[in-house]
Amino acid sequence: MAEEYPEEEFKIAKKEMDRLVYESLKGREVKPNVMFAKMSDLSRALGISKGMVKWSRVNSLWPMQFGLACCAIELMGFGSARIDAERKGYLLFRSTPRQSDVMLVAGWVTKSMVPEVKRLYEQMTEPRYVIAFGECATCGGPWFESYNIIRGIDQVLPVDVYVAGCPPKPENLFEAMIKLQEKISGKIED
Amino acid sequence: MAITRINIGPVHPSTHGVLQLVVDLDGDTIERVDPHIGYLHRGVEKLTETRMYMQNPPYMEKLDYLAPMSYDEAYVSAVEKALGIEVKERAMYIRVILLELQRIASHLFFIGTIGNDLGQMFTLFMWAYMDRDKVLDLLQEATGSRMFYVNMRLGGMLSDLPPDFEERTLETLDYVEKRIKEYESFIEKNPVFHERMKNIGILPPEKALDLGVTGPVLRASGVQYDVRKNSPYYVYDKLHFEIKILTKGDNFARYKLRLLEMRESIRLIKEAFKRMPAGDALGQPVKLRSPPTKNKIVCVSREAPKGELMMYLVADDQKPYRLSIRSPNFINLMAITHMAKGLRTADLFATLGTLDLVMGCVDR
Amino acid sequence: MKIKREELAQKIGEMKASGYSYLVKITAVDYVDHLTALYFLRDIDKNREETLEIDLAPTDLWLPTIIKAHTSADWYEREMSEMFDIKIKGRKAPRLLLERWDGTEGPLRKGFAWGEDYKSM
Numbered sequence: 001m002a003e004e005y006p007e008e009e010f011k012i013a014k015k016e017m018d019r020l021v022y023e024s025l026k027g028r029e030v031k032p033n034v035m036f037a038k039m040s041d042l043s044r045a046l047g048i049s050k051g052m053v054k055w056s057r058v059n060s061l062w063p064m065q066f067g068l069a070c071c072a073i074e075l076m077g078f079g080s081a082r083i084d085a086e087r088k089g090y091l092l093f094r095s096t097p098r099q100s101d102v103m104l105v106a107g108w109v110t111k112s113m114v115p116e117v118k119r120l121y122e123q124m125t126e127p128r129y130v131i132a133f134g135e136c137a138t139c140g141g142p143w144f145e146s147y148n149i150i151r152g153i154d155q156v157l158p159v160d161v162y163v164a165g166c167p168p169k170p171e172n173l174f175e176a177m178i179k180l181q182e183k184i185s186g187k188i189e190d
Numbered sequence: 191m192a193i194t195r196i197n198i199g200p201v202h203p204s205t206h207g208v209l210q211l212v213v214d215l216d217g218d219t220i221e222r223v224d225p226h227i228g229y230l231h232r233g234v235e236k237l238t239e240t241r242m243y244m245q246n247p248p249y250m251e252k253l254d255y256l257a258p259m260s261y262d263e264a265y266v267s268a269v270e271k272a273l274g275i276e277v278k279e280r281a282m283y284i285r286v287i288l289l290e291l292q293r294i295a296s297h298l299f300f301i302g303t304i305g306n307d308l309g310q311m312f313t314l315f316m317w318a319y320m321d322r323d324k325v326l327d328l329l330q331e332a333t334g335s336r337m338f339y340v341n342m343r344l345g346g347m348l349s350d351l352p353p354d355f356e357e358r359t360l361e362t363l364d365y366v367e368k369r370i371k372e373y374e375s376f377i378e379k380n381p382v383f384h385e386r387m388k389n390i391g392i393l394p395p396e397k398a399l400d401l402g403v404t405g406p407v408l409r410a411s412g413v414q415y416d417v418r419k420n421s422p423y424y425v426y427d428k429l430h431f432e433i434k435i436l437t438k439g440d441n442f443a444r445y446k447l448r449l450l451e452m453r454e455s456i457r458l459i460k461e462a463f464k465r466m467p468a469g470d471a472l473g474q475p476v477k478l479r480s481p482p483t484k485n486k487i488v489c490v491s492r493e494a495p496k497g498e499l500m501m502y503l504v505a506d507d508q509k510p511y512r513l514s515i516r517s518p519n520f521i522n523l524m525a526i527t528h529m530a531k532g533l534r535t536a537d538l539f540a541t542l543g544t545l546d547l548v549m550g551c552v553d554r
Numbered sequence: 555m556k557i558k559r560e561e562l563a564q565k566i567g568e569m570k571a572s573g574y575s576y577l578v579k580i581t582a583v584d585y586v587d588h589l590t591a592l593y594f595l596r597d598i599d600k601n602r603e604e605t606l607e608i609d610l611a612p613t614d615l616w617l618p619t620i621i622k623a624h625t626s627a628d629w630y631e632r633e634m635s636e637m638f639d640i641k642i643k644g645r646k647a648p649r650l651l652l653e654r655w656d657g658t659e660g661p662l663r664k665g666f667a668w669g670e671d672y673k674s675m
Contacts, residue, residue: 066201068207068208068229068230069207069230069252069255069549069550070252070255070337070338070550072205072207073255073256073299073337074337076205076315076319077319077323080315080316080319080320080323081316081319081320081323082320082323094203095201095202095203096203107230108230108232110228110229110230110231110232112228112229112231113200113208113229116199116200116201120201142248142249142252143232143237145237145240146232146233146236146237147233147236148231148232148233149232166338167337167338169336
C-alpha cells in the first residue's frame with residue numbers, strides 16, 4: 001500500500017522555527033521495513049490462505065494511544081467499561097509504536113510536537129493506519145487562528161479516517177473503528 | 191557520585207498528559223527535576239482578545255477538561271461584575287449544584303489515575319471511570335452535553351433543570367457514596383498502598399504557602415485556606431459545610447483529603463436541593479444590551495477543584511482588552527522541583543500524580 | 555496601589571513582614587503607550603488583598619526580581635518576561651518556558667503580527 005505525503009504543504013513559512021521544523025521533515029521517503037508487507041508474500045511464506053491473513057489483520061488492530069488533550073479523556077472512555085474497545089480487537093492501548101497498528105491522534109498538535117509525532121509515526125511497523133480523532137486533529141478546531149498550532153494532523157501524516165466532534169462521544173469512535181476495518185478489508189486485494 | 195541525566199519524554203505511558211521531565215539521577219535517587227512545558231501552548235489569552243464577550247466560554251472550558259464548568263463560571267462571573275448584572279437566586283443554587291457535581295467528577299478521575307501511577311494498571315481506573323460516567327450522565331440530562339457545556343448566560347442559565355432531576359441526582363449520589371466506601375477499603379486495607387504512599391513527598395506548611403500551591407495540596411499540608419470560606423461567593427455562606435484539613439502533607443494525606451472532599455460535596459448538593467427556591471433561572475440572551483465602560487477592571491476568585499482560580503479582566507467595548515488567568519496547575523507543577531530531592535525514581539510519578547495536574551491548564 | 559520600579563523590592567519586603575505571604579500572580583497589561591506590571595498579594599489570616607501596579611515605558615522594559623522574598627515568583631516572572639518581552643534583572647536569563655520560537659516580540663503585545671500565517675499553513 002503506497003502512502004503519499006502531502007508534499008506541497010511543506011512550504012517555507014514566515015518564522016524561522018517553522019522553516020526549521022519543516023525543512024527537517026521534508027524529503028524523507030518511506031521504505032517498508034517489514035519483510036512481508038504485501039499479503040501475498042505473507043500468505044505464501046506462512047502457507048495459509050489469503051483470507052486467513054485478511055481476517056487476522058482486520059480483526060486485531062492494536063492501537064497506539066496518542067492522547068494529548070481533552071479528546072484523550074473520551075479516548076479513555078472508549079477503552080473503559082461502557083463502550084468496550086477490546087471486544088472488537090483494539091486491545092492493549094500502548095505507548096510504544098513498535099508493536100501497534102493504528103495511531104489514534106487525539107488533541108491539538110503544536111509546533112513543538114510536530115517532530116515527535118512524525119518520528120513516532122515512522123517508527124511504527126507496516127502496515128499502519130492513522131485515525132484523526134476530534135476537530136483539533138482534523139482541521140485545527142477552535143484554535144484555528146492561533147500562532148502555535150498545526151491546522152490538522154493531515155499536514156504531517158497521511159490520515160485514513162476522520163472523526164468529527166468536540167469531543168466526539170465514545171460511540172463515534174466505535175463507528176470510526178468499524179469504518180476503518182471495512183476500509184482495510186476492502187483495500188486488501190493483493 | 192556520578193550524575194546521570196535522563197529524559198522522560200513528552201510521550202510516556204502514564205495518563206498525565208504531555209510533560210517532559212529532565213531528571214538528574216545519582217544511582218536511583220533524584221538530585222534535580224526540570225520540567226519542560228509548552229507542548230500544548232496555543233495562546234488562549236491572546237485569542238480571547240479577538241472574540242466578543244459571550245463567544246469566549248468555549249475557550250475557557252477547554253483549559254481544564256476534567257471540570258470544565260468551573261472555569262466557564264469564573265469567566266461569566268467576571269463579565270457580570272463588569273456589566274453590573276445580578277444573578278437570580280434560583281440560578282445561583284443551580285450553579286452551585288452543577289459545580290459540586292464537577293468537583294465529584296474530577297476527584298473520581300484522580301482516584302482512577304492514582305492506581306495507574308503506582309503501577310497497578312487500570313483496575314481502579316475502570317471502576318472510577320464507570321462511576322464518573324454516571325455523574326456525566328446526570329450532567330448530560332441537565333445541560334445536553336457530556337463534556338463541554340456552554341450553558342451559562344449573563345444573570346442565569348440557558349435552561350432550567352429537567353423536572354425529575356432531583357430524584358435521579360439523589361439516587362446517583364447514594365450510589366457514589368457506597369462506592370467511596372469501597373474505594374476507601376480497596377486502598378486502605380492494602381499494605382502496598384500504605385508502603386508506597388505514606389511518608390513520601392512531604393511538603394511542610396511554611397514551604398507550601400511560599401511556593402504558591404493552593405487547593406487540596408495546600409490543605410493536606412495543614413494550612414486553612416479555601417476561597418469558599420474566606421471570601422464566599424453565591425450561596426456558600428448559607429450552606430453548612432466544613433473545610434477538611436490534614437497535617438501530614440505526604441502522598442497519603444493528599445489522596446485522603448480528596449476522598450473527604452467528595453463526601454462534603456455530596457452533603458452540599460443535598461442541602462442545596464432542599465433550600466432551592468422556585469422561580470425563574472433564565473439569563474439574558476447573548477447579545478449585550480449595554481456595553482461596559484472602557485478600561486473597567488474586574489478581579490474574580492473562585493475555588494476550582496484543583497486550586498485557586500483568578501480571572502483578571504480589563505474591559506473594552508465589545509471584546510475583552512486583556513484577560514489574565516491565574517491557573518492553579520501551573521504553579522502546582524513548580525512545586526515538584528522543590529519536593530523531588532531525595533525521592534526514588536518510582537516515587538516521582540506517584541508524587542506527580544497526587545498533585546493532580548491537567549496539562550491543558552499549565553500551558554494555556 | 556501604584557508604585558515606582560525602584561521601590562518594588564522594599565515594598566514587597568514590607569508587605570511580607572506585615573502578613574501578605576501569598577503571591578497570587580504576576581502579570582502585565584499592554585496599553586499601547588505604556589505597559590503596566592501587576593503584582594497580586596494576599597493575606598490569608600486577616601483576609602485582605604492588595605495589588606501593586608508599576609508603569610513602564612516601552613523603550614525601557616526591565617524589572618528587578620523578587621525571587622528572594624517569594625519562591626513562587628520564579629515561574630511567574632519567566633512567563634511574564636516571555637510573553638511581554640520584559641527583562642528581569644537579578645537572576646540568570648532562564649530558558650524559554652512556554653514556547654520554542656525565536657521571534658522578536660512577545661506574543662501578548664498589541665503589535666504582534668499574527669493571524670496571517672494561518673493561510674499559508
